[in-house]
Amino acid sequence: MTTARWISGKVSGMLPGAGPQRxxxxxxxxxxxxxxxxxxPRALRRLLAQLRAIVDPQVSxxxxxxxxxxxxxxxxxxxxxxxxxxxxxxxxxFVADPQVARAAQAELAAALGTEDxxxxxxxxxxxxxxxxxxLLQRISAFDQGIRFLVDMRAEVLGRLKADKRLxxxxxxxxxxxxxxxxxxxxxxxxxxxxxxxxxIEKLIKYEAVHDIKSWxxxxxxxxxxxxxxGFFHPRLPDEPLIFVEVALMDHLADSxxxxxxxxxxxxxxxxxxxxxxxxxSNTQTGLRGVSFGDSLIKRVVETLKAxxxxxxxxxxxxxxxxxxxxxxxxxEPMLALLDAKARASLAQALRSEAAPADQVLANPERVAQLxxxxxxxxxxxxxxxxxxxxxxxxxxxxxxxxxxxxGNGARVERIHWAADxxxxxxxxxxxxxxxxLYDLKKLDRHRSQLAxxxxxxxxxxxxxxxxxxxxxxxxxxx
Numbered sequence: 174m175t176t177a178r179w180i181s182g183k184v185s186g187m188l189p190g191a192g193p194q195r196x197x198x199x200x201x202x203x204x205x206x207x208x209x210x211x212x213x214p215r216a217l218r219r220l221l222a223q224l225r226a227i228v229d230p231q232v233s234x235x236x237x238x239x240x241x242x243x244x245x246x247x248x249x250x251x252x253x254x255x256x257x258x259x260x261x262x263x264x265x266x267f268v269a270d271p272q273v274a275r276a277a278q279a280e281l282a283a284a285l286g287t288e289d290x291x292x293x294x295x296x297x298x299x300x301x302x303x304x305x306x307x308l309l310q311r312i313s314a315f316d317q318g319i320r321f322l323v324d325m326r327a328e329v330l331g332r333l334k335a336d337k338r339l340x341x342x343x344x345x346x347x348x349x350x351x352x353x354x355x356x357x358x359x360x361x362x363x364x365x366x367x368x369x370x371x372x373i374e375k376l377i378k379y380e381a382v383h384d385i386k387s388w389x390x391x392x393x394x395x396x397x398x399x400x401x402x403g404f405f406h407p408r409l410p411d412e413p414l415i416f417v418e419v420a421l422m423d424h425l426a427d428s429x430x431x432x433x434x435x436x437x438x439x440x441x442x443x444x445x446x447x448x449x450x451x452x453x454s455n456t457q458t459g460l461r462g463v464s465f466g467d468s469l470i471k472r473v474v475e476t477l478k479a480x481x482x483x484x485x486x487x488x489x490x491x492x493x494x495x496x497x498x499x500x501x502x503x504x505e506p507m508l509a510l511l512d513a514k515a516r517a518s519l520a521q522a523l524r525s526e527a528a529p530a531d532q533v534l535a536n537p538e539r540v541a542q543l544x545x546x547x548x549x550x551x552x553x554x555x556x557x558x559x560x561x562x563x564x565x566x567x568x569x570x571x572x573x574x575x576x577x578x579x580g581n582g583a584r585v586e587r588i589h590w591a592a593d594x595x596x597x598x599x600x601x602x603x604x605x606x607x608x609x610l611y612d613l614k615k616l617d618r619h620r621s622q623l624a625x626x627x628x629x630x631x632x633x634x635x636x637x638x639x640x641x642x643x644x645x646x647x648x649x650x651x
């Protein structure tokens with residue numbers, strides 16, 4: 174290669190727009206920026222220096238927190254691409270020294286079984302803790318630091334699939350949040366109509382199961398025959414992390430309509446024997462992976478039993494959000510599980526000119542009006558029972574709501590036709606809903622059963638199940 178060509182290649186590599194996307198380290202080492210890069214190399218180095226200043230061992234926790242506040246102030250006005258540069262710096266530039274970690278690992282391996290093992294283990298653990306963790310701890314120190322980090326992780330999660338380089342930062346944040354938001358640090362508080370308006374507005378904002386349409390709607394959900402409880406963290410005192418809405422009744426609810434009916438009469442809570450959990454909503458996307466639900470339900474049950482000793486039954490009225498999509502993918506194998514008589518009846522009903530299948534199933538009102546004897550209604554209910562009782566993937570229920578409640582020790586109790594007449598309910602499950610029963614004496618037994626790959630169901634649901642051929646039973650339906 175001639176000297177001219179060599180110089181030309183080097184210069185062209187320095188020009189903006191040349192070459193593929195550069196790594197963060199390449200950008201830090203460069204002189205010139207390229208189109209599409211949010212920060213010039215010099216600005217990127219300044220941002221890195223700002224991050225390192227936060228964890229400078231020579232400064233106090235207070236000063237570190239003040240510097241973190243300055244970073245948060247910058248972040249508030251930063252463009253999305255600039256924020257992503259910050260995440261990448263935090264993910265890639267604050268890592269444990271691999272050579273020190275390997276040396277500590279070798280020392281631990283050599284010390285196993287000796288009196289030096291404990292000390293070697295301590296050194297190994299310290300060597301594998303990344304400076305990133307210290308950075309996040311310092312950022313959490315200022316007044317709004319926890320709020321800042323939770324919101325930041327919500328943004329990071331939105332980019333995680335597109336940029337795997339952010340995984341280290343995400344995992345570190347999830348680990349710290351699991352510690353900071355341990356249920357031992359959370360306060361269970363009742364939310365009532367007398368709570369501050371700002372808090373009630375957050376219920377409206379975060380309700381994820383049954384949308385709250387008006388102030389009259391939320392007032393109905395906070396009336397005297399209802400209870401609403403949320404978990405709160407001392408650093409986020411006005412922000413429920415998760416909340417549950419409960420109806421006090423004398424029977425197992427079979428439809429969401431009466432519970433959301435603002436004109437319905439109040440239930441006599443002196444006669445209430447059943448607590449129905451009809452909506453549970455997580456409010457913070459940034460806390461994904463941090464589990465509150467199990468502890469929330471246990472604490473709420475204890476609180477309700479103390480206030481209402483007559484309560485004996487604790488159950489949900491839950492949507493089946495994945496059912497309709499799953500059935501669309503698995504309709505043929507489900508039809509094959511019906512016996513010949515059931516298939517013939519269903520085929521005849523679907524050919525009926527009075528109620529063509531595509532019109533019936535596309536119309537929520539017509540679905541709700543199908544009589545108990547309708548072959549379409551019978552088939553859909555049995556398919557739902559199969560989905561809830563046998564739908565597993567990698568040892569876990571495939572339905573997200575089922576996974577939550579069954580993982581908490583509940584069992585599939587009853588399936589209800591036309592229980593949710595809303596467009597959302599029809600889109601998710603043709604309006605079908607399900608009760609998950611929390612039998613307080615059998616929670617551990619049900620968890621054990623689920624761990625063995627068997628979903629706990631009531632006899633009523635078991636009777637609805639479709640029995641697959643033995644060879645098909647070996648495969649998990651997804």
